[in-house]
Amino acid sequence: xxxxxxxxxxxxxxxxxxxxxCPECSPHRTKKTDKCxxxxxxxxxxxCHHCGWSxxxxxxxxxxGLPPVPTPKTEPEPERLNTQPLTPDxxxxxxxxxxxxxxxxxxxxxxCLRFFPRxxxxxPALAIPFSRDGRIVNWKFRALTEKAFxxxxxxxxxxxxxxxxxxxRRLVLTEGEIDALSACxxxxxxCSCPSGAPPADAxxxxxxxxxxxxxxxxxxxxxxxxxxxxxxxxxxKWREALADKLGRERCWTxxxxxxxKDLNDVLVKHGCDAVRDVIATAKPYPVAGxxxxxxxxxxxxxxxxxxxxxxxxxxxxxxxxxHVRLRTGTIYIVxxxxxxxxxxxxxxxxxxxxxxxxxxxxxxxxxxxxxPVHFQKLAEKWHRKPLWSQWSIPAMTEADxxxxxxxxxxxxxxxxxxxxxxxxxxxxxxxxVCVVRHGIKGFILDPYNEMxxxxxxxxxxxxxxxxxxxxxxxxxxIHDVAAFVVAHPTKLQRRDDGSYPVPSPYDISASAHWRNxxxxxxxxxxxxxxxxxxxxxxxxxxxxxxxxxPGTVNLWWQRATGVFYETEVRxxxxxxxxxx
Numbered sequence: 001x002x003x004x005x006x007x008x009x010x011x012x013x014x015x016x017x018x019x020x021x022c023p024e025c026s027p028h029r030t031k032k033t034d035k036c037x038x039x040x041x042x043x044x045x046x047x048c049h050h051c052g053w054s055x056x057x058x059x060x061x062x063x064x065g066l067p068p069v070p071t072p073k074t075e076p077e078p079e080r081l082n083t084q085p086l087t088p089d090x091x092x093x094x095x096x097x098x099x100x101x102x103x104x105x106x107x108x109x110x111x112c113l114r115f116f117p118r119x120x121x122x123x124p125a126l127a128i129p130f131s132r133d134g135r136i137v138n139w140k141f142r143a144l145t146e147k148a149f150x151x152x153x154x155x156x157x158x159x160x161x162x163x164x165x166x167x168x169r170r171l172v173l174t175e176g177e178i179d180a181l182s183a184c185x186x187x188x189x190x191c192s193c194p195s196g197a198p199p200a201d202a203x204x205x206x207x208x209x210x211x212x213x214x215x216x217x218x219x220x221x222x223x224x225x226x227x228x229x230x231x232x233x234x235x236x237k238w239r240e241a242l243a244d245k246l247g248r249e250r251c252w253t254x255x256x257x258x259x260x261k262d263l264n265d266v267l268v269k270h271g272c273d274a275v276r277d278v279i280a281t282a283k284p285y286p287v288a289g290x291x292x293x294x295x296x297x298x299x300x301x302x303x304x305x306x307x308x309x310x311x312x313x314x315x316x317x318x319x320x321x322x323h324v325r326l327r328t329g330t331i332y333i334v335x336x337x338x339x340x341x342x343x344x345x346x347x348x349x350x351x352x353x354x355x356x357x358x359x360x361x362x363x364x365x366x367x368x369x370x371x372p373v374h375f376q377k378l379a380e381k382w383h384r385k386p387l388w389s390q391w392s393i394p395a396m397t398e399a400d401x402x403x404x405x406x407x408x409x410x411x412x413x414x415x416x417x418x419x420x421x422x423x424x425x426x427x428x429x430x431x432x433v434c435v436v437r438h439g440i441k442g443f444i445l446d447p448y449n450e451m452x453x454x455x456x457x458x459x460x461x462x463x464x465x466x467x468x469x470x471x472x473x474x475x476x477x478i479h480d481v482a483a484f485v486v487a488h489p490t491k492l493q494r495r496d497d498g499s500y501p502v503p504s505p506y507d508i509s510a511s512a513h514w515r516n517x518x519x520x521x522x523x524x525x526x527x528x529x530x531x532x533x534x535x536x537x538x539x540x541x542x543x544x545x546x547x548x549x550p551g552t553v554n555l556w557w558q559r560a561t562g563v564f565y566e567t568e569v570r571x572x573x574x575x576x577x578x579x580x
Contacts, residue, residue, distance in 0.1 A: 001057050003039070005115050007153045014041040023153055024117055025051035028195050030207035053117060081139060081152070083110035083127045090126055093144045097178060098267035103185045114141040116148040123148070128177050130155070130194070132162045138194075140177065159215040161191030166217060170224040172279060173242065174263060175235055179228065182267040186275035190228070190263075191218070197229060197238035205241050212245050219246060226252045226282045231261045243285050251285040254278050310546050316352025317555065317566055323539040324520055324548040326353055328441055328480045331473045333514055335489050335507070336524035337500050341535045341557060342486055343367055343446055344377065345524050348564050349484070350444065351381050354411045359441040362434040364415035364427060366450040371414060378412070379404035380561045391560040413438055423452050424468055428475055435479045445472075447486040449509075462511045469517040487514060499527060502538050519543045526557075532568065533557045 003010040007023035022037040025048060036050040045056035086094075086104060090111045094104055107128070114125040123143045130138040138155030142148075159165070160177050172190035174180045175197050183190035198205050212219060219225070225246055229235040243251045256278060260266045266274050293300060303310055312325030326349075336342045343365065353359040368374035376387050379396065382404050389395040396404075413434050415427065427445070434440045445451070448468075455464040469485075476483045489507035492500050502525045505515035515521055521541035526534065533556045542548045555564040 003057070006055065006117060007115075007150070008037065008039065008046065009153065010039045010041070010046075016041055022048040022051060022053060023150070024048060024053040027151065027155065027157060028208075030210075055117065055120060081112065081127070083112040083139075085111065087111045087124065089124060089144055093126065096268075097182075097264055098271075099178075099181055099185055103181055106184065107181055108136075112141065114143075114150060116141075116143055116150050118148045119143065119146060128160075130158055130160055130162075132156070132158050134163065142178075157194045157211060159191050159211050159218060160194060161189070162215065162218060164189045165191040167221065169222060170226070171219070171222045172226045172228055175229045175238065176262075179230075179263040182263040182275060183228070183279065185267060186272040186279070188276070188279055193238075193242075197234040200233040200237050202237075205238070209241060209245050212242075223250055224252060225250055226254060226279055227285070228254050228263050228279070228282075231256050235261070248285045248287050252282040253285050254282045312547050313353070313357050315349060316356060317553070317564070319566055320537060320539075320553045320555075322548065323551040323553060324522065324542060326357070326359075326442070326482060327547055328482050329477045330482050330519045330544075330547070331469070331476050331517070332482065332484045332520040332522060333505055333508075333518040334484055334486045334522045334524065335503050335505060335514075337489065337492060337503060339528075340524045340526050342524045344557065344562055345535065345537070345555075345564060346444055346446060346484055346486065347378055347562070348381050350412070350442065351378065353442065354408075357441075358411075360411045360413070360434075360438050362413045362415055362431055362438075362440050362443040363446070364422065365444060365446040366417055367446055369417065371416075374414075375405070375408070377562050378408055381563050382408065384561050384563055386560045393560050413440065423454055424471055427451070428471065431475065431481075432479065435481065440481055442482040442484065444484045445486065446484075447488055449488055461509075462513065465511040466513045466517070469513055473517060473519075499529070500525075502536070504540055515541060520547065533559065534568070535564065 002012055004012075009020045010018050018039040018041050019035040020037050020039065021033065021035055026032050026034065026036065029050070034050070037046055037048045037053075039046040043056065045054070047054040086101070086109060090109075091101060091104075094100075094109070108131070110127040110129070112125050112127045113122050114127075115122045116125075123145055125141040125143050128140045128142065129136045130140065137158055138152055140149065140151045140155075140160075161180050165171055168189065172180070172183045172188050174183065174190055174192040177192050180190040180192040193208075194211050195208065198208050202208075227239045227242055229239040229242070239253065243253075256262070256266055257270060257274060260269060263275055263278065266278055312327035312330075314321050315324065315326055334342055334346060347368075350359075350361050350363070354361070365374065368377065379401065380386055383396055383400050385396045385400065386393055387396055387401075415422075415430050431440070431443055434443070453464065453468070455461065459467075472483050472485060475481070487505075487508045489503035490509050492503060492507065495501055502523050504523060505518060505521045506512055508514040518541060520539070520543070523538040523540055525536045525538060535555050535557050537553045537555060539548060539550050539552070542550060555566060556568045557564050
């Protein structure tokens with residue numbers, strides 16, 4: 001054996017240490033000329049300080065004691081290849097991969113004996129030529145009996161399939177030569193990366209992407225590039241890198257049948273028609289923020305088949321359900337003059353959904369502070385009993401209080417206030433925790449005015465409110481929750497009779513975006529002079545007709561328990577069994 005048999009560029013009769021390039025890793029490195037292989041000429045052994053490859057000729061030289069004869073530095077001679085037409089074993093191996101003699105002939109495949117460093121021996125090999133502009137610039141060798149590769153010393157790391165891809169507007173780019181030939185077998189002229197995909201944990205792949213720039217003549221004229229890399233972790237990461245390098249706008253991606261990781265798998269297991277189908281059904285490469293209805297086909301079909309759920313869920317009041325219902329992914333803006341009952345009504349919306357639909361909620365309500373006060377309001381509605389014996393209605397027992405603490409704690413999660421101001425970013429971060437940990441379906445922000453609003457100095461209040469509502473609305477849709485945002489109106493003018501008018505979203509401070517960006521707008525109103533407990537719920541906007549329609553519903557509030565009923569409560573405030 002000689003060093004040349006191992007593709008090592010070293011003098012055969014030298015002594016001492018000799019440094020040269022490594023045939024195993026240098027062709028794939030950015031610094032291809034770095035002399036990382038150390039050869040001990042006396043012991044005839046070597047080791048690469050970059051990739052760790054080592055070996056030896058196994059023959060000790062006889063030291064004569066004479067000084068070494070300097071070896072003149074010359075350019076290495078071109079490697080002489082001893083290839084031949086495909087042997088029967090090579091034809092059989094290709095057939096096992098689904099590749100026909102016709103495809104092999106088109107690709108110029110040959111047979112040879114080749115030394116493989118990984119095997120540390122010669123083995124029968126398939127010789128794959130790399131051509132560019134009609135000239136073979138490299139050969140890659142694939143052992144037939146085991147998975148091992150090598151290539152000619154100093155070969156050009158160019159795109160495989162350069163010549164037949166040149167000038168095509170639609171290209172199929174694979175990870176390896178056999179996958180490219182599999183596409184060719186199915187009638188698609190494909191090309192492949194010169195040295196496969198880097199490991200999934202590789203931090204820098206820029207060097208591996210140099211072939212794209214060097215093949216500008218090929219890729220520059222392509223409008224449509226189908227990326228058919230392997231469906232494993234390295235292949236997926238490599239596909240991402242290729243798409244970014246080539247431009248996602250012209251890249252497409254394939255989906256392999258189950259149990260197939262590349263085009264050759266598809267060819268072997270399912271045949272040429274399946275390969276053609278994989279390429280024909282390639283989809284535009286995903287770009288954040290771009291989609292078609294096909295991307296939501298499953299959701300659309302579920303929406304069609306389950307139209308009852310598209311209408312949303314009951315609020316707990318039959319009369320109100322005709323005008324508005326509960327549905328996740330929806331933002332509800334609730335307004336009303338002070339002490340009109342907004343918070344009380346929202347608390348019962350929440351409790352009704354817990355009782356009827358088992359929803360979980362997150363609540364940021366500075367107006368319902370401290371927590372024991374808020375608990376009293378909720379527990380009284382939950383049990384329909386006052387907390388203390390000061391009404392004609394029987395009060396809760398301690399057992400009732402403990403039951404309410406346990407049950408409400410399972411479904412209501414409080415976003416508390418502290419010395420830090422609560423900004424929208426802080427609020428949404430805590431809400432995301434509630435989505436992941438507790439599966440909340442709704443949240444209440446009561447009121448908007450109590451939050452810390454860090455408005456940029458160069459933004460108008462209108463611009464800030466628009467951004468705020470967009471953030472909340474996007475959160476509801478991404479995380480599939482319903483949001484109820486309470487916002488107070490500006491100071492309203494009394495009417496001639498001294499009463500206040502019903503406010504609308506346009507009366508909320510500074511911006512028409514309160515109405516424009518809301519899915520549902522609701523105003524809660526009551527006559528301060530009346531003592532009948534009547535509260536009007538004005539549904540002023542419903543964006544989706546499936547969810548309801550504008551209109552007004554009267555509810556009656558019982559002072560002793562805080563419960564809203566659909567029929568008038570008796571003045572002595574005794575409990576009734578009406579649906580709520």
